[in-house]
Amino acid sequence: MTSKLLEIKDLSAGIAESGKEIIKRLNLTINAGETHAIMGPNGAGKSTLSYVLTGKPDYIVTGGSMHFCGHDLTALKPEERAALGIFLSMQAPVEIPGVTTQVFLKHAVNAVRKHNNLPELDAAEFLKLLRSKAKEFEVSTDMLKREINVGFSGGEKKRLEILQLSLLQPKLAILDEADSGLDIDALKIVANGVNQWHTADNALLIITHRLDLLKQIKPDFVHIYADGHIIKTGDMTLAEELEISGYKNYLEASI
Amino acid sequence: MSLLKQNTALFGENIPWLEGLREKARTVFARIGLPTAKTEAWKYSYFKEDALNKPQIDDTPHQCDGHCHDESNLPFATVEIKYCNGKLTHIAHDLPRGVIIRPLYEAIEDGEIKPYLNKSFDMEKFPFAALNTAFLDEGLFIVITADTILNMPIYLHYHQHAGMNRLCNIRNIVVVEKGAKATLIEHFDGENAAQYFNNIVNEIYVGTGANLQHYKRQNKAQKAHHVALNSVQVKADGQYNAFIVHGECALARTESYVRLTQENASAEVNGVYRLAQNGVSDITTNIRHLAPHTNSDQLVKGVLDGKAKGVFQGQIHIAPDAQQTTGYQLHRALVLSDEAEVDCKPELEIFADDVKCSHGAASGDLDAEQLFYMQSRGIPLNEARQILIEAYLNEVFEKAKDSAVVEWMRDSCL
Numbered sequence: 001m002t003s004k005l006l007e008i009k010d011l012s013a014g015i016a017e018s019g020k021e022i023i024k025r026l027n028l029t030i031n032a033g034e035t036h037a038i039m040g041p042n043g044a045g046k047s048t049l050s051y052v053l054t055g056k057p058d059y060i061v062t063g064g065s066m067h068f069c070g071h072d073l074t075a076l077k078p079e080e081r082a083a084l085g086i087f088l089s090m091q092a093p094v095e096i097p098g099v100t101t102q103v104f105l106k107h108a109v110n111a112v113r114k115h116n117n118l119p120e121l122d123a124a125e126f127l128k129l130l131r132s133k134a135k136e137f138e139v140s141t142d143m144l145k146r147e148i149n150v151g152f153s154g155g156e157k158k159r160l161e162i163l164q165l166s167l168l169q170p171k172l173a174i175l176d177e178a179d180s181g182l183d184i185d186a187l188k189i190v191a192n193g194v195n196q197w198h199t200a201d202n203a204l205l206i207i208t209h210r211l212d213l214l215k216q217i218k219p220d221f222v223h224i225y226a227d228g229h230i231i232k233t234g235d236m237t238l239a240e241e242l243e244i245s246g247y248k249n250y251l252e253a254s255i
Numbered sequence: 256m257s258l259l260k261q262n263t264a265l266f267g268e269n270i271p272w273l274e275g276l277r278e279k280a281r282t283v284f285a286r287i288g289l290p291t292a293k294t295e296a297w298k299y300s301y302f303k304e305d306a307l308n309k310p311q312i313d314d315t316p317h318q319c320d321g322h323c324h325d326e327s328n329l330p331f332a333t334v335e336i337k338y339c340n341g342k343l344t345h346i347a348h349d350l351p352r353g354v355i356i357r358p359l360y361e362a363i364e365d366g367e368i369k370p371y372l373n374k375s376f377d378m379e380k381f382p383f384a385a386l387n388t389a390f391l392d393e394g395l396f397i398v399i400t401a402d403t404i405l406n407m408p409i410y411l412h413y414h415q416h417a418g419m420n421r422l423c424n425i426r427n428i429v430v431v432e433k434g435a436k437a438t439l440i441e442h443f444d445g446e447n448a449a450q451y452f453n454n455i456v457n458e459i460y461v462g463t464g465a466n467l468q469h470y471k472r473q474n475k476a477q478k479a480h481h482v483a484l485n486s487v488q489v490k491a492d493g494q495y496n497a498f499i500v501h502g503e504c505a506l507a508r509t510e511s512y513v514r515l516t517q518e519n520a521s522a523e524v525n526g527v528y529r530l531a532q533n534g535v536s537d538i539t540t541n542i543r544h545l546a547p548h549t550n551s552d553q554l555v556k557g558v559l560d561g562k563a564k565g566v567f568q569g570q571i572h573i574a575p576d577a578q579q580t581t582g583y584q585l586h587r588a589l590v591l592s593d594e595a596e597v598d599c600k601p602e603l604e605i606f607a608d609d610v611k612c613s614h615g616a617a618s619g620d621l622d623a624e625q626l627f628y629m630q631s632r633g634i635p636l637n638e639a640r641q642i643l644i645e646a647y648l649n650e651v652f653e654k655a656k657d658s659a660v661v662e663w664m665r666d667s668c669l
Contacts, residue, residue, distance in 0.1 A: 054631050057623070078630035079639075087631075094628035098646025107642060108632035115633060164632065 024228030085171030154181025341423025353403030415445030
C-alpha cells in the first residue's frame with residue numbers, strides 16, 4: 001500500500017495583502033517514494049505554491065485543503081510544518097548578516113530534534129555531523145564560518161540548501177529552482193545530494209522550468225502548471241517534449 | 256530649588272576652595288535648574304514625573320548587610336572598587352604597580368585633585384554636573400602613572416539596595432598619564448525593587464600616547480534613574496574608547512563629552528541599548544575635534560519593545576584648524592512595537608574644510624524574509640527573533656576590544 005504524504009484538494013490561495021488569487025483549485029497528491037516535477041512558465045505561481053505549502057505569512061489560503069501526513073497544514077505554523085518534515089529549498093536563499101552558517105544550522109537541527117522529542121545535539125556531536133555532511137557537498141569550513149548566504153555565489157547558496165536537506169532529513173523536499181545559477185559540477189553535487197537522501201519513505205517536489213535537474217533526478221510525474229493549477233500530467237517524456245516545443249501549445253489549449 | 260535646600264552634611268566644609276566651588280555650583284544650578292522639555296539637550300528625555308523631588312541625599316553612614324564587601328563573581332580578575340548605596344565602601348587592597356586609587360576626599364584634603372576637579376567641562380552647560388558639584392562628596396581619584404600598562408581592568412561596582420530612594424552624586428577623576436594603558440569598567444546593579452537616582456560625573460584625562468578602554472554596563476533596574484556625564488580630554492596620540500550598555504530602567508542617560516585637544520587624539524563611543532517596558536535610554540555624545548588629524552567613530556544600536564524609548568543625540572564638532580580629521584557616526588534601532596519610540600538627533604558642526612565626516616540613522620523592524628527562512632528550517636518564531644536581535648547587536652559588540660569583558664557585557668542584554 002502506498003503511503004500518502006501530501007494531499008492537496010481544490011486549493012485556492014493568494015497574496016494576503018491584496019487578496020489576489022494565484023493558486024486556483026489545485027489538486028495534487030504525493031505518495032512516499034515519488035518524485036514530482038512541476039513545470040510552467042515564469043509568473044505562473046509555481047513559487048507561490050511552495051510558499052503556501054510552507055506557510056509563508058504573505059500568503060493566504062482561500063479555499064480547499066492541504067494535508068501532510070494527515071495534518072491539516074493550514075493550522076500549522078511554518079516551523080511546525082518544517083518539524084513535521086516539509087523542507088523548502090528556496091529559489092533565492094535569504095542572507096542573514098550577523099548569523100554564521102554554522103550557528104544557524106545548529107539552531108535548525110536542534111529545533112527540529114526538539115520538536116520531535118529527540119535530545120538536542122551538543123556542540124561536539126553537531127560539529128561531527130556537520131563536518132561529514134559538509135564534505136559531501138563541498139561546503140568548506142570557511143563557508144560555515146561566514147554569515148549565512150551573505151556574499152555566497154549562486155552555486156554556494158544552492159549547495160548549502162542541499163546540505164540543509166541532508167542535515168534535517170525531511171519527508172518531503174520542495175526544490176524551487178534548485179538548478180538556477182548552477183554550473184555542471186555544482187548541479188551534479190546538488191543532484192547527488194538529493195538522490196542520496198531520496199528513499200521509498202520520502203518524496204520530492206521539484207519546481208523548475210528547465211530540464212537540467214530532471215535529467216539527473218528522474219521524476220515519476222511531470223505536471224504542467226499554468227494559471228494556478230495543473231493543466232496536464234505526464235512522465236519524463238512530457239518534460240522532454242516541453243523542452244522542444246515550449247509551453248505554448250498547452251497554454252493555448254487551456255484557455 | 257528644593258533639592259539645594261536639603262540640609263546635608265558634606266565632607267570638608269571647612270576647606271575654603273572646595274566650599275567656594277560648591278557655592279559656585281549651587282549658584283549655577285539655582286539659575287539654570289533642571290532640564291525641561293524645552294532644554295534642547297534634554298528635550299527627548301526630560302523627567303516627566305517628579306523623578307527628582309522624591310530622591311533624597313543619604314548622609315547617614317553606610318549600613319548594609321555586609322555583602323557589599325564580598326568579592327565580585329566576574330569571569331575575569333579585576334582591581335575592584337565598590338560603591339554601595341552611593342557610598343564608597345571598598346577599594347582593592349593590593350593595587351598593581353603604577354596605579355593610585357584614593358577616595359576623593361583624601362585627594363581634596365591634600366589638594367592633589369585641584370588640577371583636575373571641574374576642569375574638563377563648563378557647569379553652565381551640564382545641569383546635572385552642576386548639581387553633582389554642589390554636593391561634591393563621594394568619589395575617587397584614580398591615577399595610572401606614566402607608561403604603566405595595566406592588564407587587569409579597574410572595576411567600579413555600584414550596587415543599590417531597596418529602601419530609601421537615594422540621590423547619589425558621585426565624582427570620579429581618572430588620570431591616565433603619558434604612555435599608560437588601562438581598562439575601566441563601571442557596573443551598575445541593584446535589588447529589583449531599588450529606587451535610586453545616580454548622578455555620576457567622571458572626569459577623564461587621557462595623556463599623550465595613553466589609552467583608556469571605558470566600559471559601562473547598567474543592569475536591569477526598573478525604577479532606577481541613571482544620569483552620567485563622561486567628560487573626557489584626550490591629548491596627542493591618546494585614545495579613549497567607550498562602550499556603553501543600557502538595560503531596563505526608568506531612565507538611563509550616558510553623555511560622552513569628549514575633547515580631542517591635540518594631534519592624533521582619537522575616540523570611539525559605541526553603545527547598545529535594549530528596553531522592552533516603559534523606560535528611556537539616552538546616549539548623547541559630543542565629540543569635539545580641536546586639533547588636526549584627530550579621529551572619532553561612533554556606533555550605537557538599540558532594540559526597543561513595549562513602550563520603551565530610545566534617544567541618540569550625536570554631535571561632532573570640528574574646529575577651524577582641525578584639518579585632516581575624520582568623524583563618523585551611526586545610530587540604528589530596531590523598533591519591535593507600535594508604542595515604542597526612537598528619537599535621533601545627529602548634529603555635525605564642521606568649521607574645517609579638509610575633513611571626512613558622516614552620520615547615519617535608521618530604524619525598522621526585524622526582516623520578515625529572514626524570519627520566514629529560519630522558521631522554514633524549523634526554528635520557532637521567538638527563537639528566530641532572538642537570534643536576529645543578537646545578530647543585530649553583535650555588530651557593536653564586535654567593536655569592543657577586550658573579548659572577556661565583551662562577553663560579560665553581552666550577557667546583560669540577551
